[in-house]
Amino acid sequence: MPHSTAPSRLLILLSFSAVYIIWGSTYLAVRFGLEGFPPFVLVALRYCIAGLLMAGYCFFKRETLPSLPIVSRQALSGILMLVGGTGMVAWAEQYITSGQVAVLIAAQPLWFLLLDKANWRKYFSDKFIISGLLVGFVGIILFINMGEHEAKESSMKLAAMIGVQIGAMLWVVGSLVTQKHKGGASVIMNSSIQLIAASLCAAIIALLMGEYQGFSFKNVNTDAWLGLIYLITFGSLVAYVAYIWLLGHVAPALISTYTYVNPVVAVILGWLMADEKLYGGQMLGLVVILIGILLVNVPSYKKAVVKDEN
Template sequence: MNKTSGSRFWLVLAFVAVYFVWGTTYLANLYALKAIPPFIISALRYLVAGLLLAALAAGKNQVFPSGKECRDLAVSGILMLVGGSGLVVVAEQYITSGSAAVIVATEPLWFVLLDHSRWKLYFNDKKIIVGLLIGFFGIVLFAQFEPNDTHHQTQSTDQLLGTAIVLAGAVLWVCGTLFASRRIKPGRYTLWHTTIQLLAAGLFATFIALVNGEWTGFVWQAVPLPAWGGLAFLIVFGSLIAYLAFGWLVTVQPPAIVSTHTYINPLIAVLIGWLVAGEQVSGLQVVGLAVVLTGVLLTQLSKSRAEG
């Protein structure tokens, strides 16, 4: 295998990881939630992944970031991994894994709304504004037409709560990403950067779980094998393989190309949730999903042209 084909091989594997692995982590959350409280899931996921990655980084003798960089990495890690991904786990107590993934797909829309320094550039483009409106209308449509059951009133309340929690998580993920992009110098990425983010997030999630009383009633021996399997999948595939693949891709591919995982992840999550977990998806929800992805796609394409 020559150098060019070898690079292409790793590029394909990295995209497979961010496309399909991240799309299946929503289902893994459901399995872990069967017996493990949400913030304990995040704590164990990030601490174990961070420690494994620290051993790898130490073995490679990579340069450790400065104190200021460590602080900024810790802040961005907490915002993205506890506030972002962690709240998705909390929300999946109330909504399906597919619903959570569809709502997370609005992150590119939040990038436009929260990147204040580029508002003049973005909002001079009518297509971006239309894309934002279409995307958020799709979310309302998707949440509105959750399949009914005999506990419709309770389900509607849970759907609203879960949707709000995931939206908050999406906002925090974007805030963490923007914070990191402005504080951490590009071109200096090492495994230590991701390690610090993971460990900081793990420690913060541990603290939240303690405050919430999650550790008090948690019995390790009572956790069944499927729940441990879900957690193991999140650690190995979600926080190590896919997260590292994403970190590498943004250094070798244009951001607009890497961000295409936003369109694929919800499709994978909805499909896997339906096939494996038996999550129901109504016809109007499929329409809502299409509307969300249309809005995101229109916004992303217009945003890329504006920045170019």
């Protein structure tokens, strides 16, 4: 989308750093949070507090709410991305490691191509994109099938892996919605609407799933509180706002490069801080997925290089 003034390179660099590094670390923070909070209770608290803080900032700055259609679209995108996407991540991490979830989330750009119907003609006329899609989904199948299947919980592990892919699809749909219906409100205002809507939806899901039964804040340990605080401050207030801002200033293909970095950060942190393991076959799956993502982004990278040269 054209802008009268281009954003500074420093701001773009800082935003990408937040999305690359902080989001990669949030997978481990979710794992720590789950030591004391049920998954959708954790999601609801995270987004409620972050959303109210952002809304308070907007009202302090005397920003006005956007029109009702824009509010409803932003709320919908927030629910899709933050409950459908991140909520599914929290649920899945009960059964598979944070590193495994991050690797599976790396396939998001592939779902973006399949779900961005308006650009299908452009996407599927390019040999790099078609081959990248095929290679990427081979990587997903490899990853799912190359783990440990002897554990009693193997059926739930498989369900969690499939659930993560469903969450990735919902995140992409939400991203497409927010890209097309930003309105004239600030990034902070739109993000606060998304977060508050997501927190309300997650709270309802937690109720329907019986997560409040037997739950008490008194039983939440220090690691879980620290995980929640990190998710609120860095995961939502910093990295999520950076992502929403980038959606309005940078090509989607370039934004999607965070999927190269996030799984590597998550796997390393999970290994260092939580003794998580990733099997050799799954590492192969990760490499194949990343090769697929690289292939589908080749046309965008070539276009960006030509533009810079001109």
